[in-house]
Amino acid sequence: MRRGRIFFRRNQYKIAAVCVLAAVLGLAGVYMLNGRMTKEQEQQQQKQQVAIEEPKEKEDNTVAKQTTEEKDAEEKKEQTAKVSTVIQPKKNVKKDTQTKTKTKTTTDTDVAKAESKEEQVQKTEPDETVETAAVSQASSTELHFDAQAGLLWPVEGSVILDYSMDQTVYFVTLDQYKYNPAVIIAGNVNDKVKAAANGKITDISTNEVTGCTVTMDLGDGYTAIYGQLKEVPYEPGAYLEAGNTIGFVNEPTKYYALEGSNLYFALEKDGAPVDPVEFFQ
Numbered sequence: 001m002r003r004g005r006i007f008f009r010r011n012q013y014k015i016a017a018v019c020v021l022a023a024v025l026g027l028a029g030v031y032m033l034n035g036r037m038t039k040e041q042e043q044q045q046q047k048q049q050v051a052i053e054e055p056k057e058k059e060d061n062t063v064a065k066q067t068t069e070e071k072d073a074e075e076k077k078e079q080t081a082k083v084s085t086v087i088q089p090k091k092n093v094k095k096d097t098q099t100k101t102k103t104k105t106t107t108d109t110d111v112a113k114a115e116s117k118e119e120q121v122q123k124t125e126p127d128e129t130v131e132t133a134a135v136s137q138a139s140s141t142e143l144h145f146d147a148q149a150g151l152l153w154p155v156e157g158s159v160i161l162d163y164s165m166d167q168t169v170y171f172v173t174l175d176q177y178k179y180n181p182a183v184i185i186a187g188n189v190n191d192k193v194k195a196a197a198n199g200k201i202t203d204i205s206t207n208e209v210t211g212c213t214v215t216m217d218l219g220d221g222y223t224a225i226y227g228q229l230k231e232v233p234y235e236p237g238a239y240l241e242a243g244n245t246i247g248f249v250n251e252p253t254k255y256y257a258l259e260g261s262n263l264y265f266a267l268e269k270d271g272a273p274v275d276p277v278e279f280f281q
Helices: 002-010 012-085 093-124 127-139
Strands: 159-161 164-171 176-180 183-186 192-194 199-207 211-219 222-230 245-249 262-269 272-274
Antiparallel strands (some): 164 176, 183 262, 199 211, 222 245, 222 262, 262 272
């Protein structure tokens, strides 16, 4: 017991220092522990706050979106209501009436012009009615070509290139000698071209050599071909009598430029060319 006191007295400062150091370390540990706990608590509180704020923010966004949609819907309703209250303009009845009247007047004028033109045609060409009647009559008649009666001249003019299948003849425009299965008859542009015999139109076509070309079946194997035409008022299947106007003489094609305007006329028997001059009256 005495020794203990003597030891305590000798080492009381050391013991006190140790105690103070232990107290300091203890306080430091407590402080650090508290600081760590405080930091963890703050982090946990932040996480809790974020967890609370996120759904709140989503909810606020949803509410804001719904509010915007509702606002847009209300604006659309208001616009629709405004549009429905706008008075629609009335149709310009007067303008429509004028348009209809103008159309009717134009139609009447066109009809009058057409009738006037038809009257002029009838006055200037009195034989057209006869030709129409002839066409109708020929349509019910069986085709027959009378070789002894022969052919009418389809156009008034001189022959500038004879039919020649035995020897070649000279073509001025082409500057060459060729066989000629037709007769080339001179004629002025717009001269009438008449049917040389009764017949039925089987083809109307255009080619670069003879231009607009009409082919007619005369019956008994005979076929007449008219070239260098224009303004043909018929269609295939039409029947014409001799003397009916088929069309008019056109400008010559490039193959007959130097020969001048003319009618190309060919006659065939069973598909073979024959000399039409021998049948002309």
